[in-house]
Amino acid sequence: MRNSLGLDFLNRTLKTTGLLLLIFLPFGIYYLGVYPALAVFSGGVWGIVNFIFLAALIRVAFRPEGVDRRRLLGLALVKFPMLYGAAYCLLTIPEFTPPQFLIGFSVALAVMVLKVFGRLLLGLHDENPEPKRLERAL
Amino acid sequence: MEYQTMLAWAAPIAVGLAAIGSGLGIGRAVGSAMEAIGRQPEAAAKIQTAMIIGAAFIEALTIYVFIVFIMLNGKIGAH
Numbered sequence: 006m007r008n009s010l011g012l013d014f015l016n017r018t019l020k021t022t023g024l025l026l027l028i029f030l031p032f033g034i035y036y037l038g039v040y041p042a043l044a045v046f047s048g049g050v051w052g053i054v055n056f057i058f059l060a061a062l063i064r065v066a067f068r069p070e071g072v073d074r075r076r077l078l079g080l081a082l083v084k085f086p087m088l089y090g091a092a093y094c095l096l097t098i099p100e101f102t103p104p105q106f107l108i109g110f111s112v113a114l115a116v117m118v119l120k121v122f123g124r125l126l127l128g129l130h131d132e133n134p135e136p137k138r139l140e141r142a143l
Numbered sequence: 144m145e146y147q148t149m150l151a152w153a154a155p156i157a158v159g160l161a162a163i164g165s166g167l168g169i170g171r172a173v174g175s176a177m178e179a180i181g182r183q184p185e186a187a188a189k190i191q192t193a194m195i196i197g198a199a200f201i202e203a204l205t206i207y208v209f210i211v212f213i214m215l216n217g218k219i220g221a222h
Contacts, residue, residue, distance in 0.1 A: 011188045011189055011192055012188050012191065012192055014192055015192060015195060015196075055202075056199055059195065059198060059199055059202065060195045060199075063191060063194060063195050063198060064191060064195075067173060067176065067177060067180070067191065067194070068180075068187065068191070069180055069184045069187050096210070096213060103210045103211075103213050103214050104210075104214070106210065107207065107210050110203070110206065111203070113199075114199065114200065114203055117196060117199070121196075
C-alpha cells in the first residue's frame with residue numbers, strides 16, 4: 006500500500022527532501038548568495054545521507070532474524086567517523102555558518118513532520134481510512 | 144565569575160547532558176521497539192519505521208546542541 010507508514014515512507018520522505026533542496030538551490034543562490042545557499046544545500050544533503058545510514062543501521066541491527074554483524078560494523082564505521090568528520094569539515098569552511106548548515110539539516114525532519122501531519126489530517130494513519138474523514142479533509 | 148569562564152564551563156556540560164538524554168531516549172525507544180517486534184513480528188517493518196523516525200529526531204537534538212556548542216565555542220576566549 007503506497008500510503009502505509011512502512012519503510013517506503015522513509016524513501017518517499019528523502020525523495021521529497023532532495024527535490025525541495027534542488028528547487029531551493031537556484032533560488033537560494035539568487036536571493037541569499039552562493040555560499041549561504043550551498044551551506045543550506047550541503048546541510049540538507051548531509052542530513053539525507055545521515056538519515057539513510059541511520060535507517061540502514063537500525064534495519065541491520067534490530068531485526069527479527071538477528072544482527073548482521075559484518076554489515077553493522079561497516080555501516081557504523083562509515084556513519085560515525087566518516088560522516089560526522091565530513092560534517093565537521095563542512096563546518097570548518099569559513100564561508101559556511103553553522104546556522105545555515107542546521108537549517109539544511111532540519112529540512113528532512115520538517116518534511117517528515119509535515120508528511121505525518123498531513124497523514125493525520127487526512128486520516129491515512131489508519132489501515133483502512135474512513136471515507137467520510139477523507140471526504141471531510143479534502 | 145566572568146561571562147566567558149561561565150560559558151566555557153556550561154557549554155561542554157550542556158553537550159554532555161544532551162548526549163546522556165539522547166542515549167537514554169534511544170535506549171528506551173529501541174527497548175520498547177524490540178519488545179513490540181517480539182510480540183508482533185509481522186509488524187516489524189512498521190515498528191522499525193517508527194523507531195527510525197524517533198531515532199532520527201533524538202539524534203537531531205544532539206546534533207543541534209553540538210552545533211550550538213560549536214557556535215558558542217567561537218565566543219570562548221574571544222575578546
